[in-house]
Amino acid sequence: MEKNQQIAKNVMELVGGTENISFVTHCMTRLRLNLKDESIVDDNKVKAVKGVLGIAHSGGQYQIIIGQNVPKVYKAVCEMGGFKQEGAIKENLDAPKEKLTLKTIGSNIMNYMSGSMTQLIPGMIAAAMFKTLLVVLGPDMFNVIGVENDLYILLDFVYDAFFYFLPVFLGYAAAKKLGTNVILGIMMGTILLVPDFVALAGTKDMLSVYGLFNAPIQSYGQSVLPVLIAVWIMSSVEKGWKKIVPDVLSTVFVPTFTLVIMVPVLLCVCGPLGSYVGNIICSGLIGFGNIGGFFAIALIGALWEFLVMSGMHPVLIMFAMTTMMETGKEAFLSPAATCATFAAIGMALGAFFKQKNKEEKAESIGYFVSGIVGGVTEPVLFGIGFRYKKPFIAMAIGGFVGALYSGLFGVYSSFLGATNFMIFLGYVAGGTSNLIHGIIGGLLALIVSAIATYILGGFEEEEETETEEELEPVLEI
Structure with a gap:
């Protein structure tokens, strides 16, 4: 009998056979068994099986440490017991555990x-x-x-x-x-x-x-x-x-x-x-905006894209629309959202100049075009921000700086319209000065974000292949 089949046969006999196993799977190094009655199993006898490195009791499972050949042993167990084979759990419980902190x-x-x-x-x-x-x-x-x-x-x-x-x-x-x-x-x-x-x-x-x-x-x-x-x-x-x-x-x-x-x-x-979390956050930001002035606008400029991605922004939009209908202009959300949008576009531009991989550079220029012309920032947010993480910091910095400038000069919009470069048309009714300061605010956001993205980098780091082990401490219920 082949080595892995022998291990499977011995293990199954010692854990009480097929009738005592309700579920079987494996990870990178362990055969994981859900046993109906663990009390009938003699751990020492299982440990003594040639090819078994040890045993562990975890999460209601009887885990037998086998090593890198565990997929073959698992296959043999499934064939002998008539169990349905599942995909491997991508974790290595025998690797050193990373300490769980707020950062991790x-x-x-x-x-x-x-x-x-x-x-x-x-x-x-x-x-x-x-x-x-x-x-x-x-x-x-x-x-x-x-x-x-x-x-x-x-x-x-x-x-x-x-x-x-x-x-x-x-x-x-x-x-x-x-x-x-x-x-x-x-x-x-x-x-x-x-x-x-x-x-x-x-x-x-x-x-x-x-x-x-x-x-x-x-x-x-x-x-x-x-x-x-x-x-x-x-x-x-x-x-x-x-x-x-x-x-x-x-x-x-x-x-x-x-x-x-x-x-x-x-x-x-x-x-x-x-929606609930968004209502709380946005209501707080609106309240802060009433007393925080230009600094509150800058804060929205830094956070706006994150609020949109998480679906927490409708309250702010309703607030902006109500203000615009009542007064004919809006000087809180409009300049902040404009600068946030251009900061996201700047992130794509900075990535283009920083990246070395030709395929990634082509993607970045595509993100830039879809943002500046189409007014669609989701590709750059997901394709660069979430993918490399550090550029999100650069985007927030750019959005903050641009919105701070717009807030200081009282930039306002007379209508909520396009989200691409045509967005500045909303500033025309406020006069030449309002239009110029609005454009400067947007360009500042774009340029600062691009420079910060270039400086912070992070593109040269190889994208890690996260496993369930990395997620388990946070995602285990």
Whole structure:
């Protein structure tokens, strides 16, 4: 009998055979068994098996340390016991553990978010290019085609096909990142966007879930946080059900039971979370803006893109629109958001000059064009900011400096319109001085962000392949 098969045979006999094993998987070095009764196992006899390096009891599992040949032993166990083979858990419990600190927690969360979002970059760039072409050919620039033209409509819905359904794509990417069921991950996004749910927004405020919970009805198109949080929770819920449900029933009941739990969690907790937190943060910023003056505008300039990415910005937009309708101008959000947008574009420019890889430089110039012409900053935020992290600091610095200048000179906009370079048209009604200072504020944000991105760098560092081990201390429920 082959060595790995012999190890598998000996181990199975010593743990009580197939009838005592409810679930089996493996990581990089360990065979992980969920046993119905661990008390019948003699640890010393298992340790004595030739090829076994040790044993551990962790997370309700009986873990047998085997080493690098564990995939072969796992395969043999599955064949002997008739177990369904699962993908390996990408962690090494026998590697030195990194001390859990606020820094590592933040880093692990960013790794999860960036690892999920960077998978979407190709579609994001393509959709942004369609939007750029729409802006160039449409009424906002050369007016070659009108808004009712078929080409304009086509370009618009191709753009929306990606960005409106961003939660769906993100559900897939996040599930893949965490090694959980990608179809259930996709469903975390589709549940939020199903037409019947969206249609309820105009007819009622709450939806009863199982008659036990109330879910606020709102639009989740283009949202990021709800799905990321939901898939993170779902990965542990699914893992828990796999330990409990017998293999013969797992295909039907694991996904069903997972959804039974996740539907109320998604609709009642994860979905509204961005709005609730956003209301608190934005209300605080509005209050601060009333007393903080130009410094508050600078702070919004630094934070705006982060608020937009997390879906925490609607309150500020409503505040800006109300102010504009009442006074005919808006001098708080408009200059701050303008500078934040140009700071994001500057991040792409700085990356272009700093990067050495030709493919990455081409991506960066694409991000720059989609931002400056199309007014779409998501590609640079996800493709550079989340991917390399340090450029986010540069973007915040640029947004702060540009918005500080705009705030000091009282720049204001007379309407909320384009988000590309045409955004400065909103400053024309305020006179030449207002327009010039508005442009200077935007250019300052772009230039400072580009320079800071170049100085901070971080592009030369090899992108790490994060594993579940890196995420487990933070993402384990």
